[in-house]
Amino acid sequence: MSSFLSRAALAASSIAVLILSPMNPVLAAEVVDTHSYANSAEVRTTHLVIDLDVDFAKRRLKGVTELQFEKLKPDADRIVLDTRALDVRSAEASADGKAWAATQFVLGANDAVLGQSLTVSLPAGATRVRIVYSTKPEATGLQWLKPAQTAGKKQPFLFSQSEAIHARSWLPLQDSPAVRATYEASVKTPKGLRAVMSAEMSDQPDAAGRWTFKMPQPIPSYLIALAVGDIAFQSMGPRTGVYAEPATLKAAAYEFAETETTLAVCEKLFGPYRWGRYDLMVLPPSFPFGGMENPRLTFVTPTVITGDRLLVSLIAHELAHSWSGNLVTNATWEDFWLNEGFTEYLTYRLTEAQFGKARGDMERIIGVASLKTDFALAKSDEDRKLVRAFPAKDPDEVFSSIPYERGALFLVWLESKFGRETFDRFLRSWFDDHAFQSATTPQFIAYLNDKLLKAQPGKVSAAQIDAWISQPALPADAVYATSDALTKVDAGRDAWLAGTTTLDAIGAEKWSVQEWEHFFEGFPKTATAAQLKALDTRFKLTGSPNAIIASDWYKLAIDSGQAAALMPQIEAYLGHVGRMKLISPIYRALAATEAGKAQAKAIYKKVGSGYHPIAQQTVERILKGS
Numbered sequence: 001m002s003s004f005l006s007r008a009a010l011a012a013s014s015i016a017v018l019i020l021s022p023m024n025p026v027l028a029a030e031v032v033d034t035h036s037y038a039n040s041a042e043v044r045t046t047h048l049v050i051d052l053d054v055d056f057a058k059r060r061l062k063g064v065t066e067l068q069f070e071k072l073k074p075d076a077d078r079i080v081l082d083t084r085a086l087d088v089r090s091a092e093a094s095a096d097g098k099a100w101a102a103t104q105f106v107l108g109a110n111d112a113v114l115g116q117s118l119t120v121s122l123p124a125g126a127t128r129v130r131i132v133y134s135t136k137p138e139a140t141g142l143q144w145l146k147p148a149q150t151a152g153k154k155q156p157f158l159f160s161q162s163e164a165i166h167a168r169s170w171l172p173l174q175d176s177p178a179v180r181a182t183y184e185a186s187v188k189t190p191k192g193l194r195a196v197m198s199a200e201m202s203d204q205p206d207a208a209g210r211w212t213f214k215m216p217q218p219i220p221s222y223l224i225a226l227a228v229g230d231i232a233f234q235s236m237g238p239r240t241g242v243y244a245e246p247a248t249l250k251a252a253a254y255e256f257a258e259t260e261t262t263l264a265v266c267e268k269l270f271g272p273y274r275w276g277r278y279d280l281m282v283l284p285p286s287f288p289f290g291g292m293e294n295p296r297l298t299f300v301t302p303t304v305i306t307g308d309r310l311l312v313s314l315i316a317h318e319l320a321h322s323w324s325g326n327l328v329t330n331a332t333w334e335d336f337w338l339n340e341g342f343t344e345y346l347t348y349r350l351t352e353a354q355f356g357k358a359r360g361d362m363e364r365i366i367g368v369a370s371l372k373t374d375f376a377l378a379k380s381d382e383d384r385k386l387v388r389a390f391p392a393k394d395p396d397e398v399f400s401s402i403p404y405e406r407g408a409l410f411l412v413w414l415e416s417k418f419g420r421e422t423f424d425r426f427l428r429s430w431f432d433d434h435a436f437q438s439a440t441t442p443q444f445i446a447y448l449n450d451k452l453l454k455a456q457p458g459k460v461s462a463a464q465i466d467a468w469i470s471q472p473a474l475p476a477d478a479v480y481a482t483s484d485a486l487t488k489v490d491a492g493r494d495a496w497l498a499g500t501t502t503l504d505a506i507g508a509e510k511w512s513v514q515e516w517e518h519f520f521e522g523f524p525k526t527a528t529a530a531q532l533k534a535l536d537t538r539f540k541l542t543g544s545p546n547a548i549i550a551s552d553w554y555k556l557a558i559d560s561g562q563a564a565a566l567m568p569q570i571e572a573y574l575g576h577v578g579r580m581k582l583i584s585p586i587y588r589a590l591a592a593t594e595a596g597k598a599q600a601k602a603i604y605k606k607v608g609s610g611y612h613p614i615a616q617q618t619v620e621r622i623l624k625g626s
């Protein structure tokens with residue numbers, strides 16, 4: 001632990017120094033990743049060759065991972081990798097792939113968050129090592145689904161989720177976003193099941209029955225992804241298509257048919273798409289996130305398939321990561337806002353460009369509402385900053401909408417200062433000048449200073465930038481969107497609650513999901529049983545096929561103390577959906593009272609084994625009250 005703290009202190013001090021002196025190139029080059037054991041300043045992975053055998057019965061991957069590397073320190077005699085709960089059988093080394101010979105390896109002590117280091121000795125001349133290993137059923141980066149948890153109900157399913165530091169639970173590698181490597185892979189699946197990865201792939205296995213993959217662009221480890229199951233494909237456009245279970249494929253292809261256009265819109269704004277194809281992989285409902293921007297193959301929750309194409313800003317978000325995140329990558333997890341804040345800003349711009357300003361503004365307002373919620377939930381001022389002074393121990397534990405929405409608001413504010421045209425040119429050059437590189441917040445500030453602030457002196461001060469990034473309070477001059485549609489929703493809700501209008505008169509039958517979200521967002525916790533009943537009767541909220549509306553409704557019913565009659569439906573919902581953004585608010589609302597907490601614990605005991613390991617940890621934290 002002491003080494004963790006000292007590295008953390010070092011990182012914090014270099015951020016502080018750099019903010020004071022943004023152009024210092026010596027410090028700018030020094031990236032300290034407190035979430036990785038890797039000695040990547042000495043030996044740096046350049047290419048991976050991954051071979052996996054998928055064993056559903058034992059819930060494990062048997063693997064051989066080869067790492068090709070360059071030595072930044074010529075006399076380095078070891079490579080240090082990250083692992084978590086891997087059974088490491090052997091390690092071998094080779095010079096340029098010639099004769100492999102066994103080499104020594106040592107697994108370090110286990111840390112609950114970081115896992116174990118794996119130090120592999122490098123004989124003189126070695127340029128590659130390979131590790132023979134298997135994963136454990138509890139690998140935090142994998143979810144193994146029973147057939148009952150899939151749409152088809154007949155075949156099992158497996159998917160990975162590597163971000164932030166879970167790649168190490170299924171691949172021994174330098175698990176830091178500051179390290180980029182190309183990869184190739186081959187995956188053996190049970191008969192009839194297909195494997196897909198975040199890479200170029202073909203629609204047939206090779207002669208040996210293995211699915212093969214190639215990712216020619218260098219990517220950070222958190223973007224390596226795998227899914228295995230009864231997976232079919234449907235094309236949507238020249239560069240876009242969707243993978244899903246056969247039972248889900250048609251609805252998914254309809255829902256996401258506008259993706260090809262979004263891709264073109266994004267290219268027009270932010271430069272060429274550099275990854276070849278852009279496909280989607282629709283996962284079963286236990287996928288713990290809305291989406292994950294795995295390159296060439298975004299993973300997406302089925303809970304956005306609502307038949308009305310209204311939740312596709314999720315796709316715009318994951319697509320936008322092809323610029324902010326995958327092309328220019330946060331160098332450490334403290335710089336997470338460089339991925340997510342930028343991407344959220346890009347998403348609003350894409351929504352506006354493709355679907356009009358009114359829809360873009362509605363989404364911005366909903367984003368700000370989630371920022372306000374997470375500001376209130378934050379345990380300390382440290383969590384409210386865009387970049388904390390000291391790295392958090394566990395990136396999963398501090399995950400919130402703050403880097404997303406505060407980050408986006410920061411960029412909106414910069415846009416307002418310099419004008420859209422100038423700011424767009426700036427953003428585009430940020431992506432071009434840092435393509436296929438990782439970047440730190442100080443590097444961004446230095447670039448901002450150099451390209452924008454210095455060119456137009458007096459517009460924005462260093463203190464203002466610092467307030468956005470390193471101070472807890474939101475700057476008072478943040479620029480917020482307004483929306484006539486959402487103002488009407490407010491008026492309708494408030495008038496109905498005050499008894500001055502009827503439910504039929506508020507226009508809700510024509511509301512989009514965004515209007516419903518806003519309706520629930522502003523709902524007081526004091527609504528009466530009769531009011532909630534009237535709402536449910538009129539709009540059939542209980543059991544709504546729209547998972548977002550259902551989640552908001554159940555939360556409201558629980559918050560108002562009116563959920564007793566709905567518990568069977570709430571339990572069914574929590575047993576079906578595993579997306580954290582939808583289930584966490586329900587668990588949190590239940591946990592607010594002692595009786596509710598007991599109910600939540602009982603439900604979790606029944607359904608929790610169906611959640612992804614990351615979702616299990618999140619719910620357990622809520623129920624423990626930490």
Ligand code: BES
Nearest residue numbers: 163164289290291292293313314317581
């Ligand atoms: N990269 C994130 C998901 C993520 C973040 C996974 C951190 C693990 C650790 C992805 O791009 C994302 O932001 N997903 C959001 C989408 C939303 C903001 C449109 C989600 O899942 O809710």
Ligand code: ZN
Nearest residue numbers: 317321340343
């Ligand atoms: Zn994202």
